[in-house]
Amino acid sequence: MKLYEKVAHAIEERIEQSFYQAGEKLPSIRALSLTHEVSISTAQEAYRLLEDQGWVESRPKSGFYVVNRQKAPQQLPDLSRPTQTPIEVSQWEEVLNLLCASTTADIVQLSRAIPDLEAPTLKPLMRIMSDLNKHGGGSILSYEDLRGADCLRLQIARLMVDSGCRLHPDDIITTAGCQEALSASLRAVTQQDDVVAVDSPSFYGSLQAIKALGLKALEIPTHPETGISIEALELAMEQWPVKAILITPTCNNPLGYTMPVEHKQRLLELTSRYDIPIIEDDIYGDLSYTSPRPPSIKSFDTEGRVLLCSSFSKSLAPGLRIGWVAPGRYVNQVMHMKYVVTASTPTLPQHGIAEFIAQGGYERHIRKMRAKYHQSRDVMIGWVEKYFPKGTKISYPQGGFLLWVELPTDIDTVELNQRTMKRGVSIAPGVLFSASGKYRNCMRLNFTDKPSEKNENAIKQVATCIQEMVSELT
Amino acid sequence: MKLYEKVAHAIEERIEQSFYQAGEKLPSIRALSLTHEVSISTAQEAYRLLEDQGWVESRPKSGFYVVNRQKAPQQLPDLSRPTQTPIEVSQWEEVLNLLCASTTADIVQLSRAIPDLEAPTLKPLMRIMSDLNKHGGGSILSYEDLRGADCLRLQIARLMVDSGCRLHPDDIITTAGCQEALSASLRAVTQQDDVVAVDSPSFYGSLQAIKALGLKALEIPTHPETGISIEALELAMEQWPVKAILITPTCNNPLGYTMPVEHKQRLLELTSRYDIPIIEDDIYGDLSYTSPRPPSIKSFDTEGRVLLCSSFSKSLAPGLRIGWVAPGRYVNQVMHMKYVVTASTPTLPQHGIAEFIAQGGYERHIRKMRAKYHQSRDVMIGWVEKYFPKGTKISYPQGGFLLWVELPTDIDTVELNQRTMKRGVSIAPGVLFSASGKYRNCMRLNFTDKPSEKNENAIKQVATCIQEMVSELT
Structure with a gap:
């Protein structure tokens, strides 16, 4: 790291830690050069780098300011208007093209x-896994418990306290990424030809799971800031035999919104009235920009009707293939699906991640x-x-x-x-x-x-x- | 290792390498003590250990002989006589009991x-994976190609030459163990309520997959030495709308037989006549006691009708969760199922195993x-x-x-x-x-x-x- 990068990094850290607030004026170039004992030109270069990276902005004849990050885009998308009829999902060819597209370094x-896989904060995880491979012995090579490694399920239960969930480790089943959690949940609560209501636009992996399991998708109008329209959903449920709802209410993929708490609660009440389950995809939940992270729908669920699905694929790394599901009252059906589809979750990364969380690395x-x-x-x-x-x-x-x-x-x-x-x-x-x-x-x-x-x-x-x-x- | 264990180990190696043949007389205790420069009592202890372990037998007043290992049990099981009607599989509770049974060291x-997870021949694999974790960088943390890592699919294609298969790496999709290969294959070739013919007794993981996917099992009489009865299968196929056959024809689980080559060929002809696919579970194939290993049914398949399923769970270690399927003409359906169920196979162990095979460790x-x-x-x-x-x-x-x-x-x-x-x-x-x-x-x-x-x-x-x-x- 060059000297000006070091200085920039120090300022960046202080912005991250809210030592400098959004919109606040930063030290002058002279002050910066004095504090860090660097030349004026180095201080200038540091600010230029921070400007390039979007951390600071310069105001003519005034100085440098922390970028005010609350500025929303000028124009948000409208409420979506999908076809509100249960249909068979298509688009597999397009998804396949995306998945199989060239991944060479020049693209x-x-x-x-x-997610970012080069982050230095991932290094301790790699070291832990390296050591486990070297010294873990035969047990690290064997099948894990059908539900998943005890140590990891304990850590997940602890992490989920931030989302308002009080989970017992035995409420949790680890899976091959969130994708297994989602498809096992879908299969656990539906039969062939059943109708599943989804937010729209919706993650293509969920839509393809609906397709592959012989189900039909019912796309519900969705607002770019508040998520699935509860009113539209209620109307659709009156009209169609909806058997489950599959949504990503927190840090939605692809829209990025987080449903307001009241909407999450209203949605839960609605499904309670119709006695159907919610499959809640929470894979981006921990990456919310607010701290503590927003509550999950699961956190309000007293009837075991929410199947909370998540993974370390976005928060850590997708190649580990470690996800999990807290399936509520559907635990037996999900466990059966988990067994017949993957039998057990890879042993070593489960222990590696558990240790990484325990050490504070996560x-x-x-x-x-x-x-x-x-x-x-x-x-x-x-x-x-x-x-x-x-x-x-x-x-x-x-x-x-x-x-x-x-x-x-x-x-x-x-x-x-x-x-x-x-x-x-x-x-x-x-x-x-x-x-x-x-x-x-x-x-x-x-x-x-x-x-x-x-x-x-x-x-x-x-x-x-x-x-x-x-x-x-x- | 104690001295007498070392001597025993040396003899054991020579029996393994067929230097000493079954039934052959071994060196006398005196000769052994001279060759290995150990005391008479150490030589005696070495033979006693080999006797305990079943390598040698002592014949009174004659000496020690390599155990003749061709002796079959006195009484083999009879041809099985299952209920030859398509039925829903039960027994999930019993399977769950088995899977969740205590695994403490005192049991x-x-x-x-x-399989044996303490074998010293697995150590190089662990070292390779440890190094990959330390030096593999971000790419080892990312999603692998949907079909699986190129390097591993190439090695699998090479290994399968021993089973008579000429596979191109692109004919192969890696999976989360053989279980994902089996359930993706089943799902690819059947619809809900379809009938699947199986050998009987049959691996419980396959039976439970049939159950969980809403299919019916049709159990076919099976001979403990030659496998599924082709005659009984043909009769059953005349009577019932069989949509697929799922069998383990080589080193069967649980019966251990390998179907004679002519039976494998006849079975393939039969399914060709009825135009239905065979899901061939070959997970124990590489552990055949004969070398080279017996040919797979897939090796005779010119129509792409066999979905060959396997894994490194029995040959290396189940906790890695690396299996694979060569789905023939059903490749698109299997790839879709693979995507919606696990999205991709763990990256690091795929590269680790590929390197282990390439180095000759496998x-x-x-x-x-x-x-x-x-x-x-x-x-x-x-x-x-x-x-x-x-x-x-x-x-x-x-x-x-x-x-x-x-x-x-x-x-x-x-x-x-x-x-x-x-x-x-x-x-x-x-x-x-x-x-x-x-x-x-x-x-x-x-x-x-x-x-x-x-x-x-x-x-x-x-x-x-x-x-x-x-x-x-x-």
């Missing part, structure tokens, strides 16, 4: 939801990632507002590292992605997030990486391709 | 099919394990013949580490297991291996461990409990 990946890592993604969000929104066509609507994520963008004109983002790929940038086309082929003019972009010239250029490339397609239309 | 586990380990299990089999058969009631029927495994035992009297092995557990021994009750509650007087025992006094005592304890139950009956 800027804005498409898949992969909390440290999450704190860093929250601050990082929060800051990246604002820079990313700024870029999209700057480079994309006027009238572009942008989500305002409250956690995680995903941005939803709706273009003002009717251009197809599947084709857009083909064009951007040729320029070395991948995006996730909006159509993946709908059962009925909606959102063709939308896209999801991740802002995992620290803002950099490379990423700003990637956004510029996408904007250029959009411009091309728009001018071809007219 | 001799003869119940679950766990072949070395398998060679050791084959010899070890082969030898344990004969000792185990000897003990069961010695201690169990007259008329007990015993399987004659051709690979793997599992023995099937049929008691002459009608005692319930679920109750037997409850009694043996109190004496610190677990067995797998036969009823788990049937959809229709057959095999109540049968049990499966593993012989993973090196023969020892502890294990001989465990068999004696089981025999004592049987005796108790028999005398209570009369």
Whole structure:
């Protein structure tokens, strides 16, 4: 690390720790050079770096200020209007294209939801796992308990206190990522041809699970700030035989909203009235920008009707394939599905993660990632507002590292992605997030990486391709 | 290692390498003491240890001989006679009991099919994985390719040449153990309420997958030496709308047989005539006592109708959760199921295993394990013949580490297991291996461990409990 980077890093840490608040004036260049015992030009370079990274802004003739990060995008997407009829999910080909797209280093990946895997705060986890491999002996090679490793389930129960949940370790079953949690939950509460209500847009992995299990999706209008419309859901439930609700109410993928607490409670009351279960995907919950994180729907559930699904794939690393589910009253059905589908969860990473949490490494890592993604969000929104066509609507994520963008004109983002790929940038086309082929003019972009010239250029490339397609239309 | 153990080990190695053949006379005690430069009593102790472990036998006034390992049990089980009607599988409670049974160190586990995890030949694998954790960087933490790691699929394709299969790496999808391979295959080729024909007795994990996916099992009479009866299967297929066949034709679990090559071919012809797929569970195939291993049904398949399922859970270690499937013409359906159920297979162990195979570690380990299990089999058969009631029927495994035992009297092995557990021994009750509650007087025992006094005592304890139950009956 160069000297000016060290100085910038020190300021960054103080902003993260709220020592310097949003909008506050920062020390002058002279003061900075004195405090850190560096030259004036080094202090200048440090501020320039922080400006590039979106931490600070300079105001002419006044100095440097912490960026005010509460500024929402100029225009949010509208309430979504999906086809409100139960339908078979399609789009598998498009999802497959996304999953199998080239991942070479020369492509800027804005498409898949992969967290920061180069963070120094992950190193202790790797060391713990390395040691376990070396010294763990035969037990680390054997099947784990069907429910998962005791030590990990204990730590998950402790972590979930932040979300308002009082879970016993035996309420929890570990899984092969959140995906197994979701599909085992779906299978546990439905039969073939059943109707499942979902928020819309919705995570394509959930939609594909609905498809593969022979179920039908009923997409419900969803607000970009408050989530699934309870009113629309109630109307749909009067009209259709909904057997389960599958939603991501906290730091939603792809929209980024967190449902207000009252909405979460109203949703739970509604399902209680109709006696149906909620499958709550909480995978981004720990990456909420507020601390403590928002409560889960599960935290209000006294009837065991919520199947809370989560994973360490977004908070730590997806390649570990460690997720979990707290299935409430459906524990036996989920355990059966878990057994027949994967038999048990990999042993070593369960023990590794448990130890990492116990040592405080998880909390440290999450704190860093929250601050990082929060800051990246604002820079990313700024870029999209700057480079994309006027009238572009942008989500305002409250956690995680995903941005939803709706273009003002009717251009197809599947084709857009083909064009951007040729320029070395991948995006996730909006159509993946709908059962009925909606959102063709939308896209999801991740802002995992620290803002950099490379990423700003990637956004510029996408904007250029959009411009091309728009001018071809007219 | 003590001196006499070293000497015994040297002899053992030479028997493994067929330097000393079955039935051959071994050097005298005096000769042994001279060759190895040890005392007479050390040489005597070495032979005594080898005798205890079942490698050698002493013939009075003649000397020590390599045990003749071709001796089959006195009485094999009869051709099975299951209920030949499609039925819903039950027995989940019993399976759950087995899976959740205490695994403390003071219990001799003869119940679950766990391989030797303390083998020194596994150490290089652990070292490779330890290094990957330390130096692998971010890529080892990310999602792997949906099909699995290229490097591992290449190695699997190479290994499978021994089974007569010419697979391209892209024909292979890695999975969370063989269990995911089996359930994804089942789901890919069936719809709810479909009928699946199975060998009988049959692996309980397959039966439970049939149950959980809403399918019906049709159990087909099965011979303890040649496997599923082709004639009975043909009759059943004329009578019932069979949609798939799920069998373990090589080193069967629980019976241990390997279907003769002609039977494998005839089975394939039959399914070709009816145009239905075969799900071939080959998880124990590499642990066949013959070298090269027997051909798989897949090796004769020119129509892509066989879904070959396997795993490193029995050949290396189950806690890694790395299996694979070569789904033939069903590759798209299986890939979809794989995606919605686990999204991707853990990254690090895939790379670790690939490197282990590439370095020759896998072949070395398998060679050791084959010899070890082969030898344990004969000792185990000897003990069961010695201690169990007259008329007990015993399987004659051709690979793997599992023995099937049929008691002459009608005692319930679920109750037997409850009694043996109190004496610190677990067995797998036969009823788990049937959809229709057959095999109540049968049990499966593993012989993973090196023969020892502890294990001989465990068999004696089981025999004592049987005796108790028999005398209570009369």
